[in-house]
Amino acid sequence: MIALTHMVVGGAVGSFVDGRGIAFGLGVVSHVPLDVIPHYEFDKMWLEVAIVASFLGAMLATGHAGTGLFWGALGGVVPDLENLLWRLGVMPERRKLFPGHNGRLGRFLRHGRSLGPGHAWWQAAIAVCAVAIMIWRVRTV
Ligand SMILES: [Zn+2]
Numbered sequence: 001m002i003a004l005t006h007m008v009v010g011g012a013v014g015s016f017v018d019g020r021g022i023a024f025g026l027g028v029v030s031h032v033p034l035d036v037i038p039h040y041e042f043d044k045m046w047l048e049v050a051i052v053a054s055f056l057g058a059m060l061a062t063g064h065a066g067t068g069l070f071w072g073a074l075g076g077v078v079p080d081l082e083n084l085l086w087r088l089g090v091m092p093e094r095r096k097l098f099p100g101h102n103g104r105l106g107r108f109l110r111h112g113r114s115l116g117p118g119h120a121w122w123q124a125a126i127a128v129c130a131v132a133i134m135i136w137r138v139r140t141v
Contacts, residue, residue: 001034001041003048005123007055007077008130009034014072015137023068027075034126035079035100038112040119045087052077069134 010027017023042048056077059070079098085091096102103110 001031001037001039002120002123002127003042003052003077003080004055005127005130006031006034006080007052007073008127008134010076011069011073012130012133012137014075015067015069015134015141017068017072019068020066020071023071024075027072027077028079030072030076031079031098032100036110036112038115038119039123040115040117042120045084049084069137 010030013026013030014023017026056070056074059065059067059073064070079101082091082096082098082101086093086096094102100111
């Protein structure tokens with residue numbers, strides 16, 4: 001799954017709770033179903049890193065560091081840190097910890113098969129919906 005989608009879905013889910021820990025946990029949990037669904041893997045790793053870092057940095061710079069939105073977004077994307085380390089050759093694949101990445105929780109939580117870039121549209125649609133939810137939550141809370 002595209003890291004941006006993980007981040008904004010985690011942020012949207014986290015925006016419904018107040019505690020940092022529960023928001024972070026919900027963000028991490030939201031990562032699982034998004035990885036299990038067959039999906040397109042964005043291959044421009046550094047562009048993803050830049051987008052995620054920019055979004056989280058903007059949240060910090062605008063005073064959202066203590067919000068469920070920020071912690072949910074962080075929780076949503078943090079499991080993919082091990083994928084980044086694996087892609088950089090820093091961490092072997094067998095050391096991955098996250099259930100959606102290592103497949104140790106059975107076939108229902110196994111990482112979904114890779115699809116072509118033509119399937120990125122529905123991930124973008126999910127991300128747009130999640131951003132709309134985040135904007136709505138920021139404006140109404
Ligand atoms: Zn993942």
